[in-house]
Amino acid sequence: MSRPQRGTLRDVRKGNRSVVLWTLYFANELSRHDLAQTTGLSAATVSNVIGDLIADGIVVETGSVDSDGGRPRIMLRVDPSYGYVVGVGVGETRVRVELYDLAMKERARKEFALDPSHHEPAVVARHILDGLEAVLSEAGADESEVLGMGLGVPGVAEQGPDLLIHARAFGWDGVPLGALLREGTSIPVFADNGVKTTGQAELWFGAGKGAQHLVMTFIGTGAGASIINGGVTYRGTANGAGEWGHTKIVLDGRPCRCGGQGCLEAYVGAEAILAGAGRDLGDDDEESVFAALLADPLARPAFEEAVRCLGAGLANLINLFNPERVILGGWAGSLLGREFLAEIRAAAARYALPLPFSQASIELGRLGPEAVALGAATLVVEDFLLRSHAVRPAGRGETPARAAGPAHS
Amino acid sequence: MSRPQRGTLRDVRKGNRSVVLWTLYFANELSRHDLAQTTGLSAATVSNVIGDLIADGIVVETGSVDSDGGRPRIMLRVDPSYGYVVGVGVGETRVRVELYDLAMKERARKEFALDPSHHEPAVVARHILDGLEAVLSEAGADESEVLGMGLGVPGVAEQGPDLLIHARAFGWDGVPLGALLREGTSIPVFADNGVKTTGQAELWFGAGKGAQHLVMTFIGTGAGASIINGGVTYRGTANGAGEWGHTKIVLDGRPCRCGGQGCLEAYVGAEAILAGAGRDLGDDDEESVFAALLADPLARPAFEEAVRCLGAGLANLINLFNPERVILGGWAGSLLGREFLAEIRAAAARYALPLPFSQASIELGRLGPEAVALGAATLVVEDFLLRSHAVRPAGRGETPARAAGPAHS
DNA sequence: AGTAGTTGTACTAACATTTGAAATTACTTC
DNA sequence: GAAGTAATTTCAAATGTTAGTACAACTACT
Numbered sequence: 001m002s003r004p005q006r007g008t009l010r011d012v013r014k015g016n017r018s019v020v021l022w023t024l025y026f027a028n029e030l031s032r033h034d035l036a037q038t039t040g041l042s043a044a045t046v047s048n049v050i051g052d053l054i055a056d057g058i059v060v061e062t063g064s065v066d067s068d069g070g071r072p073r074i075m076l077r078v079d080p081s082y083g084y085v086v087g088v089g090v091g092e093t094r095v096r097v098e099l100y101d102l103a104m105k106e107r108a109r110k111e112f113a114l115d116p117s118h119h120e121p122a123v124v125a126r127h128i129l130d131g132l133e134a135v136l137s138e139a140g141a142d143e144s145e146v147l148g149m150g151l152g153v154p155g156v157a158e159q160g161p162d163l164l165i166h167a168r169a170f171g172w173d174g175v176p177l178g179a180l181l182r183e184g185t186s187i188p189v190f191a192d193n194g195v196k197t198t199g200q201a202e203l204w205f206g207a208g209k210g211a212q213h214l215v216m217t218f219i220g221t222g223a224g225a226s227i228i229n230g231g232v233t234y235r236g237t238a239n240g241a242g243e244w245g246h247t248k249i250v251l252d253g254r255p256c257r258c259g260g261q262g263c264l265e266a267y268v269g270a271e272a273i274l275a276g277a278g279r280d281l282g283d284d285d286e287e288s289v290f291a292a293l294l295a296d297p298l299a300r301p302a303f304e305e306a307v308r309c310l311g312a313g314l315a316n317l318i319n320l321f322n323p324e325r326v327i328l329g330g331w332a333g334s335l336l337g338r339e340f341l342a343e344i345r346a347a348a349a350r351y352a353l354p355l356p357f358s359q360a361s362i363e364l365g366r367l368g369p370e371a372v373a374l375g376a377a378t379l380v381v382e383d384f385l386l387r388s389h390a391v392r393p394a395g396r397g398e399t400p401a402r403a404a405g406p407a408h409s
Numbered sequence: 410m411s412r413p414q415r416g417t418l419r420d421v422r423k424g425n426r427s428v429v430l431w432t433l434y435f436a437n438e439l440s441r442h443d444l445a446q447t448t449g450l451s452a453a454t455v456s457n458v459i460g461d462l463i464a465d466g467i468v469v470e471t472g473s474v475d476s477d478g479g480r481p482r483i484m485l486r487v488d489p490s491y492g493y494v495v496g497v498g499v500g501e502t503r504v505r506v507e508l509y510d511l512a513m514k515e516r517a518r519k520e521f522a523l524d525p526s527h528h529e530p531a532v533v534a535r536h537i538l539d540g541l542e543a544v545l546s547e548a549g550a551d552e553s554e555v556l557g558m559g560l561g562v563p564g565v566a567e568q569g570p571d572l573l574i575h576a577r578a579f580g581w582d583g584v585p586l587g588a589l590l591r592e593g594t595s596i597p598v599f600a601d602n603g604v605k606t607t608g609q610a611e612l613w614f615g616a617g618k619g620a621q622h623l624v625m626t627f628i629g630t631g632a633g634a635s636i637i638n639g640g641v642t643y644r645g646t647a648n649g650a651g652e653w654g655h656t657k658i659v660l661d662g663r664p665c666r667c668g669g670q671g672c673l674e675a676y677v678g679a680e681a682i683l684a685g686a687g688r689d690l691g692d693d694d695e696e697s698v699f700a701a702l703l704a705d706p707l708a709r710p711a712f713e714e715a716v717r718c719l720g721a722g723l724a725n726l727i728n729l730f731n732p733e734r735v736i737l738g739g740w741a742g743s744l745l746g747r748e749f750l751a752e753i754r755a756a757a758a759r760y761a762l763p764l765p766f767s768q769a770s771i772e773l774g775r776l777g778p779e780a781v782a783l784g785a786a787t788l789v790v791e792d793f794l795l796r797s798h799a800v801r802p803a804g805r806g807e808t809p810a811r812a813a814g815p816a817h818s
Numbered sequence: 819a820g821t822a823g824t825t826g827t828a829c830t831a832a833c834a835t836t837t838g839a840a841a842t843t844a845c846t847t848c
Numbered sequence: 849g850a851a852g853t854a855a856t857t858t859c860a861a862a863t864g865t866t867a868g869t870a871c872a873a874c875t876a877c878t
Contacts, residue, residue, distance in 0.1 A: 012421055013835065033855055042837050047856060064844085070854025071844045156764060166764055213646045225729075229645070234638060236731025237622045240765045243728035248721045248760050250660050260760065262721075312657045312671075319652035320634070320729065322645025351657050351669065355565060355575055356649045422864065442826055451866050456827060473873090479825025480873040 013049075014387070016041060020049045021058070022385045024078055026204075029062065031073035050076060058082050078102055084141055085384075086149040086187070087377030088128055089194065089370070092116070092169055092221075095124060097131025098373045099139050102147075102381065104205070108135035119170040121180060129184040147384050148188040150376035151177070152197035156240045163191045168258075190379040195242060196233055197375030198329060198367070199226025204378055206366040207327045214325040215317045216365070217244065219333030221286065222257075223265045223313075227321055245269065249312055267309035270332035277302035287331055294339055307340050311347020318352045318360050329365030337364045422458075423796065425450060429458045430467070431794045433487055435613075438471065440482035459485060467491050487511055493550055494793075495558040495596070496786030497537055498603065498779070501525070501578055501630075504533060506540025507782045508548050511556075511790065513614070517544035528579040530589060538593040556793050557597040559785030560586070561606035565649045572600050577667075599788040604651060605642055606784030607738060607776070608635025613787055615775040616736045623734040624726045625774070626653065628742030630695065631666075632674045632722075636730055654678065658721055676718035679741035686711035696740055703748055716749045720756020727761045727769050738774030746773045 019039050024030055027038070032050055036043045053059040060079045064072040080103035089096040093116065099108040110131040114124070128151070136143060151157070155167025163178025178189050192200075199216035202208040208216065208228065216226040223245030227234040234241050245265035246258050253262030254272070266272050270290050274280075277299040279289060293299045314326055328337040328344070337344065345362050352360075367374070428448050433439055436447070441459055445452045462468040469488040473481040489512035498505040502525065508517040521536040537560070545552060560566070564576025572587025587598045601609075608625035611617040617625065617637065625635040632654030636643040643650050654674035655667050662671030663681070675681050679699050683689075686708040688698060702708045723735055737746040737753070746753065754771050761769075776783070 016836090031855075043856070044838080044858085045836060047858095048835085051857095064855095068854090069846045069852070071842095071856075072846095073855060227729075229638070229643060234643075234730075236638070236765075237733040238731060238765075238768050240731035240768065241729060243731075243762055243765060246728050246762050247725045248658060251658055251662075251718060251721055253660075258762065309660060312660055316656045316725070319655055320636075320650060321643075322647060322649035322652075324646040353652055353655050353667065356645075356647075356652060359647050359649065425864090440826070452827075453829085453867080454865060456829095457864085460828095473826095479823085479875075480827075482826060 016045060017049050017052065018386050020046060021053065021078065024059065024076060025381075025385055029075045029077045031075055033073055035076075080105065083145050083147040083384075084139070085147050085377045085380040086132060086135065087197075087373035087375070087380075088131070088149060088151045089197075089372035089376060090124060090128075090151060090153045091194070091372070092154060095127040095131065096370070096373050097128060097135055098370075098377065099135035099141070100374075100377050102384075104374065104377065104381070107141075108138040110134040110138070119172070121172065121175045121177060124170075125177065125180040125184070128181060132185060132187075143185065143187060146187050148190060148380035149181075149185075150197065150379035151189065151191035152194035152372040152376040153177070153191055154194050156238065157191040157193055158238050158240075163189060165191065188380075188383075190376070190383065192233075192239070192376065192379060193224070193226075193242070194372045194376075195224035196226045196235075197373075197379065198369075198371045199228060199327075199375065200233060200378050200382075201367055201371040201375030202327055202329065202365055203228055203231070205374070206371070207363050208325065211323075211325045213321070213323045214327060215321055215323045216327045216329055217314065217317070217333060218330035219268055219270070219310075219328070219336065220330040220369075221271050221332075222269050223330070223333075225317065227323075229321075244313065244317065247313070247316065249309060249316070264309065264313045268306050268313060268336075273302055273306045273332070276305060290332060291335060294335060303336070303340065304343075307336065307343045308347050310336065310344055311349075312351040314344070314348040314362065315351030315357070318348065318356050322356045323360050326360055326362045327365050328362065329367070329371075331369050334365060334368075425454060426458050426461065427795050429455060430462065430487065433468065433485060434790075434794055438484045438486045440484055442482060444485075489514065492554050492556040492793075493548070494556050494786045494789040495541060495544065496606075496782035496784070496789075497540070497558060497560045498606075498781035498785060499533060499537075499560060499562045500603070500781070501563060504536040504540065505779070505782050506537060506544055507779075507786065508544035508550070509783075509786050511793075513783065513786065513790070516550075517547040519543040519547070528581070530581065530584045530586060533579075534586065534589040534593070537590060541594060541596075552594065552596060555596050557599060557789035558590075558594075559606065559788035560598065560600035561603035561781040561785035562586070562600055563603055565647065566600040566602055567647050567649075572598060574600065597789075597792075599785070599792065601642075601648070601785065601788060602633070602635075602651070603781045603785075604633035605635045605644075606782075606788065607778075607780045608637060608784065609642060609787050609791075610776055610780040610784030611736055611738065611774055612637055612640070614783070615780070616772050617734065620732075620734045622730070622732045623736060624730055624732045625736045625738055626723065626726070626742060627739035628677055628679070628719075628737070628745065629739040629778075630680050630741075631678050632739070632742075634726065636732075638730075653722065653726065656722070656725065658718060658725070673718065673722045677715050677722060677745075682711055682715045682741070685714060699741060700744060703744060712745070712749065713752075716745065716752045717756050719745065719753055720758075721760040723753070723757040723771065724760030724766070727757065727765050731765045732769050735769055735771045736774050737771065738776070740778050743774055743777075 020035055023038050032046050036046045059076050062075045062077050064074045080101040082102050085100050087098045094114050095112045097110045098106055100106055112127040153165050153167060154169050155165055158164040162176035164174045165172050165177045166174060181189050195218045202216050208214050212231050214228050218224045225242045225244035227242055246263045248262045249264045250262040254266040255261050256263035256266040270286060277293055349357055429444055432447050441455050445455045468485050471484045471486050473483045489510040491511050494509050496507045503523050504521045506519045507515055509515055519540040562574050562576060563578050564574055567573040571585035573583045574581050574586045575583055590598050604627045611625055617623050621640050623637050627633045634651045634653035636651055655672045657671045658673045659671040663675040664670050665672035665675035679695060686702055758766055
């Protein structure tokens with residue numbers, strides 16, 4: 001069992017450093033005084049910690065402004081150029097590599113199409129490494145300035161030294177992607193399911209801002225969910241939590257592409273809706289066909305059916321997790337939400353218990369599909385904020401052996 | 410968002426005290442040396458903390474035993490008689506009040522039948538207070554020796570100063586049970602859903618021992634679940650998480666007593682199974698009818714159907730939570746499990762995704778229905794271990810104003 | 819028996835870190 | 849230019865941890 005905390009001493013310092021840094025990062029700009037109030041630490045300690053942080057180059061003073069009769073406050077912020085972070089979105093049809101600064105401003109991007117018949121780990125790893133090199137040279141940055149690389153993958157990422165990836169869509173079963181990448185770069189690598197990274201992006205910068213307990217749903221061709229409890233992503237034993245799409249909603253109902261029957265995905269996934277409307281997408285792009293279909297009155301019944309099922313699916317999440325907010329995301333989820341939000345809410349109300357339903361709001365995601373990479377990059381930032389490694393070597397090539405694939409439990 | 414920890418100083422001491430106490434409590438008996446190794450603290454600190462704890466009367470030395478060539482170790486343990494804790498199980502048909510010592514040995518018990526037509530808050534509160542008095546006098550204990558009282562209630566307990574209880578079965582909608590009880594006693598009161606308290610009992614003393622991520626299911630007349638993540642009960646926004654029974658498993662399927670349709674409970678609840686077997690229980694006890702029915706070959710199809718649905722329900726939990734262990738509990742769940750465990754496992758395997766299923770084991774609960782009160786009492790112990798309030802006044806009547814209804818977030 | 823070896827516990831000095839109060843600083847306003 | 853005001857920094861406690869050492873209480877060997 002054993003749940004209580006650390007037995008610590010000067011980790012108090014590290015802890016406070018994290019608290020201050022975390023607070024400052026999300027507030028954007030704060031004075032030492034503000035920080036003292038927000039964190040509850042004494043002014044002296046804040047001053048102290050900030051001193052370190054400034055000495056380390058992580059925090060910078062951004063001019064003293066404002067004053068109504070007293071010493072003006074010196075505003076502080078995390079230096080966006082302290083380092084870069086890389087976010088990678090590995091999708092079924094493409095690999096996207098993005099470079100951000102610490103403020104999460106995109107600095108460079110590189111995309112590779114992924115041949116649906118070539119999902120070999122080596123190919124993907126190659127794309128990622130090539131992309132890394134490309135974005136770095138585009139931004140004129142050096143690998144030593146990168147704090148880490150986060151991967152959003154379509155499957156389960158088992159945390160551990162080798163970052164085992166299980167991705168059914170790719171036929172990957174325990175591919176040590178972390179180990180593969182480490183052969184080409186010494187940047188620390190983090191990975192997580194793409195749905196979870198998107199969820200974290202929404203949590204940090206999108207519709208989930210400020211919420212403690214929320215469920216982020218993600219409907220595209222399939223359906224998944226990311227559960228956030230107390231501001232932290234729920235992972236389960238092997239980081240496999242959130243397989244909402246294959247939750248049974250109609251016992252022995254429609255066949256699903258997972259081989260099972262009656263999965264939610266078989267009712268609310270884009271593929272399922274298109275099939276339900278009798279649409280065969282031949283060579284067309286699934287997304288545009290879907291969007292077009294939304295305007296087609298003849299397809300209405302198919303959407304209504306999907307909305308009903310989606311309501312039940314959301315209701316199940318609400319009953320089980322008692323979230324304060326439920327977010328509809330994923331490209332198909334966003335389209336459905338934009339068109340049918342009221343109906344979806346009504347359907348959820350019908351299927352959920354009144355009490356938890358009344359405590360939850362159902363909202364649209366605010367970030368697009370590119371949030372996979374953004375969220376993946378936040379994994380790096382999260383790690384940085386939480387255990388901001390002493391001093392980063394300003395030196396060039398001499399990359400010290402950095403611990404890769406940190407435990408994210 | 411904001412997730413990082415406290416900004417602290419001498420709370421380190423408190424923290425270490427908790428770590429030591431917690432470790433010692435669950436290990437039963439340990440020497441100072443063992444504690445140092447287990448907790449990772451230095452021997453000096455352990456010695457120090459234990460000194461305090463002994464001075465406070467919380468820990469006692471239990472003779473020096475054992476030795477294979479060295480100074481014999483002095484064994485320590487939490488003094489079971491340091492204080493009492495009270496556990497209350499509020500069920501639909503009875504209220505049970507139990508008195509335990511800190512080692513969770515039952516010292517006294519008192520039961521009240523609850524007239525199904527009289528569920529008024531005042532009646533229940535009266536029973537609890539009477540029960541408290543009864544068990545205290547039976548054990549010859551004084552109220553001042555009681556560390557707290559934990560309540561397991563059939564509904565949602567919203568943590569807060571007044572401990573609002575929402576219990577549909579009782580027609581309670583936001584009853585301030587904590588406030589009611591505080592009028593009759595000054596003992597701190599904790600409360601939680603009965604399913605959750607049972608889950609915690611299994612976690613501490615039963616089939617969940619040692620697991621970090623588990624889901625405890627509870628099937629009786631209805632069905633509920635308690636989710637434990639990282640050793641901590643998952644609560645959601647308003648402690649309402651875990652309403653598994655009203656999760657939709659067959660869209661617009663069988664009507665459920667909640668007013669909805671297709672709820673899991675309408676397929677696996679005892680009532681539903683009995684109805685499915687065409688059994689009307691007249692005046693008989695539901696439990697004994699159910700047990701008898703298990704032996705009836707004619708009722709086999711009804712059970713098989715229930716097992717199938719239960720498998721699907723468990724599969725949904727496994728997909729969503731990725732637990733390492735799933736526990737079948739509740740009186741009906743236990744009976745079903747004893748008879749059909751293999752079939753239930755097979756059904757779950759059929760409906761769950763292979764990866765999460767392979768990481769989860771499905772097991773029988775080890776504690777009986779009386780665990781509601783036991784688990785409720787653990788709420789008190791948990792609080793005691795985590796923030797073991799400085800010194801407890803040994804004095805008699807003069808009960809200091811103790812904070813009641815502590816936040817359990 | 820006596821002595822050496824081993825293991826658990828207590829004690830002391832060194833060090834790290836927070837805090838509250840006082841001092842300092844850097845502005846505004848009169 | 850003096851006074852006022854609010855943000856920072858400085859400084860001396862207070863507190864708690866750790867490492868290392870001393871001490872205690874046994875066993876086992878000679």
